[in-house]
Amino acid sequence: MSRLLITVLALAASSLAFDAAAAGNAEAGKKRAYTCTGCHGIPGYKNTYPMYSVPRIAGQSETYLVNALNAYKKGERKHATMSAQAMSFSDQDIADIAAYLSTAK
Amino acid sequence: MRTLPLVSIALLALSPAAFAAGDAAAGKAKSTVCAACHGPDGNKPIDANTPKLAGQHEDYLAKVLRDYRSGARANAVMGAQVAALKDQDIDDLAAYFASQKGELKEIPHK
Helix, strand or coil: CHHHHHHHHHHHHHHHHHHHHCCCCHHHHHHHCCCHHHHHCCCCCCCCCCCCCCCCCCCCCHHHHHHHHHHHHCCCCHEEEEEHHHHHHCCHHHHHHHHHHHHHC | CCHHHHHHHHHHHHHHHHHCCCHHHHHHHHHHHHHHHCCCCCCCCCCCCCCCCCCHHHHHHHHHHHHHHCCHHHHHHHHHHHHHCCCHHHHHHHHHCCCCCCCCCCCCCC
């Protein structure tokens, strides 16, 4: 096997590994999270039918947020607005949003 | 209609029961099991997979616990933990964790 081919394969493998981990970028997540503030940024904002306060999610555990968004995306966790939002997000978007929210001060 | 006032009074009498107020002190006494994963005050989870509860909205926590109990929200660990909880237990736990100081807050606008 040529050295070039080995290098190419090694690069391909490392980029795959990076994708699987999908490290979040808080700066990118902050831009993506702008829409979230429409509900999760308003103190006392209520979900209707049924009525309850939308959760506080800034400062929440990072992996928990990733799992929550993926659960909405797959329909395992049901909420019309949240599913619609989550379905528009890539894995990278979700990682970025979770990185931002978990560290938002 | 003569029955209307009676119906109104009956509804008023029912509404406090439907939104049973939680007792934070009683909730604290029931929260020992929760502390194992979420931390004693609900603000020190054992890993990033486990949510912080301290300072979360009381009515949201009560809803989530009921959803775990009914299976509307599926989670093996939480489903097992809440299976035996009564409504009053759920409301007490929600009141306790909501009253704790923590890092949860609304998303900042800046």
